[in-house]
Amino acid sequence: MERAVSRDATLLVQALRDPTSVAALDAQGWTALIAMARAEQLIGTLAHRLDGVAMPAAAARILADARGSAIEQRRTAVWEAEAARRALAGVDTPVVLLKGTAYAAAGLAAGQGRSIGDLDILMPRRTLDVVERALLDAGWEWVKPDPYDDAYYRHSMHELPPLIHRERDRMIDVHHTILPLTARVTPDAEALIADSIALENGLRVLSPEDMICHAAAHLFADGDLAGGLRNLWDIHCLIGEFGVAGLVDRARRHGLSAAVARAARLAHALYATPVPERWRKLSYTDRLYRRRLLARDGWGRPTRRLTRFGFYLRSHWLRMPPAMLARHLWTKWRKGYRPV
Amino acid sequence: MGFRVGSDWRAPIAELERLYAGYPQPEDGIPDFTVRLFAARPWRRWLRPAVTLGGDFVLPDAAPLPLAQGLLAAEMAMNLQMALGQRRYLLLHASAVERDGCAVLMTGLSGAGKSTLAALLGARGWRLMGDEFALVDPATGLVHAFPRLVSLKNAAIDVVRAALPEARFGPLLAGTPKGDIRHLVPDAEAVARMAEPAQPALILFPRFGFDAAERGLGPSEVFVRLTQASTNYVALGERGFEAMTRLVREVPARAIDYPDADSAIAQVETLWSAL
Numbered sequence: 001m002e003r004a005v006s007r008d009a010t011l012l013v014q015a016l017r018d019p020t021s022v023a024a025l026d027a028q029g030w031t032a033l034i035a036m037a038r039a040e041q042l043i044g045t046l047a048h049r050l051d052g053v054a055m056p057a058a059a060a061r062i063l064a065d066a067r068g069s070a071i072e073q074r075r076t077a078v079w080e081a082e083a084a085r086r087a088l089a090g091v092d093t094p095v096v097l098l099k100g101t102a103y104a105a106a107g108l109a110a111g112q113g114r115s116i117g118d119l120d121i122l123m124p125r126r127t128l129d130v131v132e133r134a135l136l137d138a139g140w141e142w143v144k145p146d147p148y149d150d151a152y153y154r155h156s157m158h159e160l161p162p163l164i165h166r167e168r169d170r171m172i173d174v175h176h177t178i179l180p181l182t183a184r185v186t187p188d189a190e191a192l193i194a195d196s197i198a199l200e201n202g203l204r205v206l207s208p209e210d211m212i213c214h215a216a217a218h219l220f221a222d223g224d225l226a227g228g229l230r231n232l233w234d235i236h237c238l239i240g241e242f243g244v245a246g247l248v249d250r251a252r253r254h255g256l257s258a259a260v261a262r263a264a265r266l267a268h269a270l271y272a273t274p275v276p277e278r279w280r281k282l283s284y285t286d287r288l289y290r291r292r293l294l295a296r297d298g299w300g301r302p303t304r305r306l307t308r309f310g311f312y313l314r315s316h317w318l319r320m321p322p323a324m325l326a327r328h329l330w331t332k333w334r335k336g337y338r339p340v
Numbered sequence: 341m342g343f344r345v346g347s348d349w350r351a352p353i354a355e356l357e358r359l360y361a362g363y364p365q366p367e368d369g370i371p372d373f374t375v376r377l378f379a380a381r382p383w384r385r386w387l388r389p390a391v392t393l394g395g396d397f398v399l400p401d402a403a404p405l406p407l408a409q410g411l412l413a414a415e416m417a418m419n420l421q422m423a424l425g426q427r428r429y430l431l432l433h434a435s436a437v438e439r440d441g442c443a444v445l446m447t448g449l450s451g452a453g454k455s456t457l458a459a460l461l462g463a464r465g466w467r468l469m470g471d472e473f474a475l476v477d478p479a480t481g482l483v484h485a486f487p488r489l490v491s492l493k494n495a496a497i498d499v500v501r502a503a504l505p506e507a508r509f510g511p512l513l514a515g516t517p518k519g520d521i522r523h524l525v526p527d528a529e530a531v532a533r534m535a536e537p538a539q540p541a542l543i544l545f546p547r548f549g550f551d552a553a554e555r556g557l558g559p560s561e562v563f564v565r566l567t568q569a570s571t572n573y574v575a576l577g578e579r580g581f582e583a584m585t586r587l588v589r590e591v592p593a594r595a596i597d598y599p600d601a602d603s604a605i606a607q608v609e610t611l612w613s614a615l
Contacts, residue, residue: 027369031344035374038396038425056368058342061428069427072577299346300374300396 008294008303009229012036013270015046016233019053030059032298039300040229041115044070048113070113077101077116080170084121085203087138091130094204096122096196098175098214102205103234106197110237114230118162118171122206124193125176132160132174140165140172148331156182156324178214178254183318187217187254208242209250216263217256220289224308224315228293229270235263236271244275262286266293341426341486342366343418347377348385352410359411359489359510359523362531373397373421377413380404393417397424409513412521415489422473422486423571429475429484430576430583433569436469436483437461442541443483444608445474445591447569450518453548453604456496459524460601461608463503468530469538478576478583481590482537487530489523497522499601541615543593546604550597554607562593 011033014021025033037043047063047070055063081101088095098120103111123131140163144150153161158181160174177189192214196204206214212235219231244264251260266289267273269282282290292311295304302308316325342365347353366372376394379385389407393399395417402420405413422431434447435458444461446454455471462468469485476483489510492500497520501509510523545557545565557565566584567573573580594611598604 030368030370031374034370035344035396038374056370058366058368058370058372062370062372065427068579069575072427072575075577299376301376301394 007297009036009040009296010294011298012040012042012046012296013229013294016042016049017271019050022050022053022055027056028298030056034059034062035298035300036296039296039302041227042230042233044073044113044115045230045233046113067113070115073116074104074111074114076170077104077119080119080165080168080172081105081121081203082201083138083165083168084119084135084172085201087140088123088131088134090134091123091127093124093127093193094198094202096193096204096206098122098178098206099218099234102211103237105199105201105203106205108237109241110234112237114234118173120173120175122175122178122189122192122196125189128160128174128176135163135172135174139167143171146335148335152328156180178217182321182324185217185255187213187256191253207250208238209247210254212238212242212247212263213251213254213256213260216251216259217254220259220262224312225289225292229296232263232267232270232293236267236273239264239267239273239275262289266290341373341422342371343373343375343421344371345375345377345414345418347391347410347414348379349377349389349391349407349410351407352377352391352414355411355510356414359508359525362525362528373418373425375414375417375421377410377417393420395421397421399424403517405516409516411510411523412513412516415491415523418488419472426475426572427575429477430580430587431570431572432474432476432566433472433571434474435471436474436485436538437466438469438485438536438538439466439612441538443469443474443538444542444544444612445483445540446544446546447474447566448545448547451493451548452546453496453598453601454546455490455492456500456548456601457546457604457608459490459492459500460503460605462527462530463500464605467533468526469534476540476583476587477537478579480537481540481583481586483540484537485530485534487526487534489525492522492524494519500524503601540587540591542611543587543591544608544611545593545595547595547597548604549599551599552603552607553597554611555595557593557595559588563588 015033037046043066047066050063081097085095097105100114100116101119143164144161150161158175158177158179162171162173164171178187179185192210195207197207198204215231215235251257264275264279265282265286268275268280292307295307297303374396377391378394380392384390390404391407391410391413392404393402393413393416434445435454436443436445437458446457448454458468458471468487470487471490473486474483475486508525513521596607
């Protein structure tokens with residue numbers, strides 16, 4: 001059974017999509033499912049999805065632990081957001097939360113059981129110097145000691161170099177837009193902030209359409225699809241909760257139509273997300289993405305090295321012009337970084 | 341706690357199968373954690389084979405070990421899963437032995453002698469609960485056993501072999517990052533009773549290489565030392581805090597210095613009978 005079910009992460013996707021499908025699993029199937037879910041940072045989400053489903057006692061215990069751990073992560077993440085709010089109270093614009101912390105703070109389905117690592121916030125670019133100063137004064141410190149990395153972030157990226165809090169050991173990423181400055185697409189960062197929604201505690205989150213646009217941009221217009229199954233699950237939950245009204249127009253405004261359409265097609269294909277008819281058929285290229293998203297075996301190992309490497313190169317191709325890309329990859333290679 | 345261990349090489353698995361032969365299989369056939377020992381580059385499987393530690397939870401920069409130390413790599417990788425991934429119990433980096441349903445926990449820096457003392461007490465009628473991690477259940481306050489292979493280092497190897505001439509040992513792993521290591525297989529009682537928890541009754545902070553001495557510690561010092569000895573205290577949040585403060589409030593703690601094993605054993609027995 002294990003050989004059959006754990007060649008790729010279909011098993012995990014199936015369990016998230018249809019919790020009753022786990023009834024067919026034997027011990028090896030459960031072991032593979034748990035290893036894949038951990039490797040894809042989806043164990044808490046899976047535990048939440050499978051809550052109340054009949055399963056062997058050993059699996060139930062592991063998933064109960066994962067649920068407990070997700071609740072604790074959520075509490076820590078929301079507290080960290082509050083710490084940032086306090087530190088940045090003197091800045092004249094409010095803090096907009098992004099990704100996992102935003103889903104948790106806003107009580108969205110995408111946040112249920114989700115693992116949350118760093119705190120991601122969005123601030124207007126003009127405020128960055130003040131924000132940086134305020135965070136340093138409040139106990140955050142630089143983590144990138146390498147001057148090349150630091151300069152790369154400042155000149156080319158959509159965020160400050162990451163900072164870590166010296167007492168709480170938590171990382172913060174301060175974004176001023178949602179894609180690198182050197183990317184070919186330029187989302188409307190001012191609109192993201194202007195149309196954000198206030199929570200009770202004074203923090204803000206993106207509007208539903210912008211949340212989907214950001215998740216799609218994060219998944220397809222940036223990065224090499226690491227953690228892709230989780231990001232796609234976010235999109236599945238967001239579309240499930242908010243629908244797609246106004247999404248097409250909003251995506252066009254940010255130059256993210258293609259990314260949003262692909263996200264919708266793949267979410268439908270993998271998680272059966274309810275989307276309009278035109279987003280229900282995968283293109284040939286979509287199938288490559290699916291192949292990459294599912295590249296994980298029953299031991300939690302990354303598989304399909306060539307596909308992964310292809311997407312690694314693609315992520316950089318999207319991120320910067322060719323000459324700059326060549327220079328960047330050469331510099332990183334000399335510093336000993338190896339992608340796969 | 342059950343583990344699934346995969347390896348690019350046969351040898352480490354064969355060692356584990358031999359040394360853990362008397363252990364039960366994971367409940368329902370579903371292990372809590374997956375561990376993988378693999379060659380980071382394909383040629384490292386044969387050419388100066390180097391074992392990289394993998395599994396559900398990994399440290400980014402863990403250095404690989406030579407294949408001759410494959411057993412150590414497997415043990416380290418299993419410990420890593422516990423240290424980074426275990427969320428059911430408050431985890432203390434401590435050894436534990438039990439008598440009459442009550443447990444002594446011994447914790448300290450590497451080289452303090454917690455494994456050695458646990459093994460020697462095991463040879464004197466105590467039940468060995470574990471030499472690496474003590475698992476405190478936040479719901480009950482009880483300590484659960486985790487009796488894996490006991491990792492003995494350098495001079496401790498011969499001391500324990502002399503005390504336990506009948507016991508089974510793993511191969512001598514010479515020249516590891518922590519010196520020479522040899523694993524002791526816990527006795528049949530430790531394995532048979534591993535599901536039996538115990539009431540924590542005494543917390544010891546042993547220190548090897550000093551004249552025999554003993555002192556009490558204030559609750560704040562015990563608290564700080566135990567949080568340092570715990571790998572998941574922070575991640576457990578309030579449950580961790582409750583379990584930790586309960587332990588500090590209810591269980592007496594002593595720091596003991598000792599020049600040799602005999603004197604340490606005598607100190608532990610004296611403190612025990614005074615409880």
